[in-house]
Amino acid sequence: MKKIIFSLFxxxxxxxxxxxxxxxxxxxxxxxxxxxxxxxxxxxxxxxxLDAGVASDSAVFVQIYADSAAIYDNMNKQTIFDNMxxxxxxxxxxxxxxxxxxxxxxETVSFKPDSRQFTDYVNVYFDASFTKxxxxxxxxxxxxxxxxxxxxxxxxxxxxxxxxxxxMK
Numbered sequence: 001m002k003k004i005i006f007s008l009f010x011x012x013x014x015x016x017x018x019x020x021x022x023x024x025x026x027x028x029x030x031x032x033x034x035x036x037x038x039x040x041x042x043x044x045x046x047x048x049x050l051d052a053g054v055a056s057d058s059a060v061f062v063q064i065y066a067d068s069a070a071i072y073d074n075m076n077k078q079t080i081f082d083n084m085x086x087x088x089x090x091x092x093x094x095x096x097x098x099x100x101x102x103x104x105x106x107e108t109v110s111f112k113p114d115s116r117q118f119t120d121y122v123n124v125y126f127d128a129s130f131t132k133x134x135x136x137x138x139x140x141x142x143x144x145x146x147x148x149x150x151x152x153x154x155x156x157x158x159x160x161x162x163x164x165x166x167x168m169k
Contacts, residue, residue, distance in 0.1 A: 034110035034119075042107050042147050046122045049145070049152060054097045054128070056087040066151040073157050093132070093168050100127040100138060116154070120147040130164050137163035 028035075037043070045064050052060035061080045071078045073086070090097060105124040113119050122145045129138040139159050146154035 032111075034108055037107040037109065038105075040107045040122075041150070042120055042122050042145075043105055045147075045150075045152065046105065046124055046143075046145050047102070049155075050099055050102070050124070050126065053083075053087065054099045056084060056091070058084050064152055066148065066153045069151070069153050069155070071155045071157065074159065074161060090130070090164075090168075095130050095132045095164075095167050098129045098131070100129050102126045103140075116146065118146045118148055118153070121145065122147070130167055132167045135167060137167060139163050 048060060048064055051057075052064070058081070061084060065080045069080050071080060071083045073083060078086075087097070103125040105122065105126075107120060107122045110119045124141075124143050124145075126141055126143070127138050128141055129136055131137075141157060141159040143158075144156045145152050
């Protein structure tokens, strides 16, 4: 028993006295400008924005968008209130919207602010359907949300509007 205890003591002493080797190599490449996340509070906020847009919930929009937020809907600059008017127009034409599926969503966080002073962007690809009577058109939307101080300050939406315009006839 003494030999076992002595052996453990010697091994512990040898391990404890070994010089520490520090890994000086950074896991981040020198040319990296940031990193991506697949889960974050900003991603959750974007999901709330998508749900609020489909439900025409302006109260949620006011909570999660900055007062001066700009939405670029296929390059057409709008305020959040102008954007909500589009939802009302769809309803007046008998068109209902539905978020079918989020295909991919991630956040890009930059190490330093860009020219707009943003460091956080959420990118999302989703499918939305527009239904009028028995006719249903589904479109793929790419949206990018710029964040500052936890609020959406800019949103860029890109999609093919032809299927929606066809339903509005």
